[in-house]
Amino acid sequence: MLLEILKKNQLSVTEGRKKILELFLKSEGALAHADIEKNTGESFDRVTVYRTLQTFVDKGIIHHIPTTDNSILYALCKDNCEEGHHHDNHVHFVCEKCLKTICLEEVTVPKVKLPDGFIPNHSEMVVNGICGDCK
């Protein structure tokens, strides 16, 4: 799985890429930049972590998730994202109890009616509430 993803995206296998991708494959929800650094801190420097995440975003392997506190969250892409082209127009859910951020792959961000002459580029939506596990 892990090696297949790297191969499919024509990425050479490095320890950093393997380790970081493994974290995403193992986690159920989204990962914060800080979590990733904490988990890899011993073996890789910040620049390696940062570059690896950027490469994964460019390749369509992971996507950014908007947050209210400007922290950076990433999650694995499950749609057919490609290099330079993401299709993650799904809603994200943040649980107020366990603080997990979850990708709602099947819930699409609704189209918003804009004033005449406005051109939308990107829209995202986050719903806060209580997740199924915390109910």
Ligand SMILES: [Zn+2]
């Ligand atoms: Zn994506």
Ligand SMILES: [Zn+2]
């Ligand atoms: Zn929860």
Ligand SMILES: [Zn+2]
């Ligand atoms: Zn997502």
